[in-house]
């Protein structure tokens with residue numbers, strides 16, 4: 001549970017983040033009590049502080065093959081985040097004898113989006129069990145429904161949203177040469193993923209852009225060139241990393 005801030009020396013950024021979260025958490029409690037839509041999440045608890053520090057949450061968004069995972073590895077090395085790829089969590093769940101296994105397999109094959117209930121549960125479980133309090137949530141939220149579910153259940157909003165903006169032909173080229181044996185790295189599924197990205201994921205980016213949280217990264221160039229655009233985003237947040 002977030003602790004109430006009493007000091008007046010906090011920066012406006014910090015207090016606005018805190019009060020956004022407090023507001024969301026209060027809204028979450030209210031909604032959990034009153035809205036049946038949320039009742040199916042009842043077994044998931046809102047995010048807790050870790051060692052007196054608020055979780056620092058980054059959503060890493062961009063189309064298929066835009067380089068999210070590649071840049072997350074570099075962010076982890078430089079800034080010490082915990083990287084949670086929603087796609088990786090779903091693939092792990094799929095091969096773990098889970099009741100959701102065949103549903104996840106079929107959904108990924110079709111390039112569609114797994115129900116929020118499943119994905120949010122997996123993400124929050126990983127966040128709760130991590131010693132880290134700085135998270136890169138890669139490839140999530142995929143839709144407004146995902147976003148609303150995450151905010152309601154966790155009681156938190158992202159501090160930062162990275163958007164890797166990449167032309168479609170470059171994304172297709174990268175995915176087709178990825179060679180990691182993914183069942184969705186074929187031209188038919190890629191076309192579907194691109195459509196889903198445009199229809200459902202861009203509205204999430206628009207939503208956070210209106211809140212001033214989106215950092216657009218030009219995802220064309222070498223991995224190092226792209227990381228040069230990413231670095232200042234987190235350098236500017238270093239004070240916020242350890243807020244309580």
Ligand SMILES: Nc1ncnc2c1ncn2[C@@H]1O[C@H](COP(=O)(O)OP(=O)(O)OP(=O)(O)O)[C@@H](O)[C@H]1O
Nearest residue numbers: 063064065066067068069070174175178221222223
């Ligand atoms: N800047 C770059 N230039 C060329 N290739 C790149 C670049 N960044 C990543 N790649 C390569 O493109 C492929 C896709 O990258 P990555 O897996 O990071 O994308 P992603 O956004 O995580 O994709 P997905 O949403 O499908 O998981 C990988 O093979 C990666 O090595």
Ligand SMILES: O=c1ccn([C@@H]2O[C@H](COP(=O)(O)O)[C@@H](O)[C@H]2O)c(=O)[nH]1
Nearest residue numbers: 086087107108111112113114139140142
């Ligand atoms: O929040 C999520 C994330 C992913 N999926 C499904 O997994 C695949 C692959 O995701 P990557 O981020 O490219 O690894 C995606 O196309 C979706 O089918 C999801 O449903 N929800």
Ligand SMILES: [Mg+2]
Nearest residue numbers: 068069085087
């Ligand atoms: Mg990825």
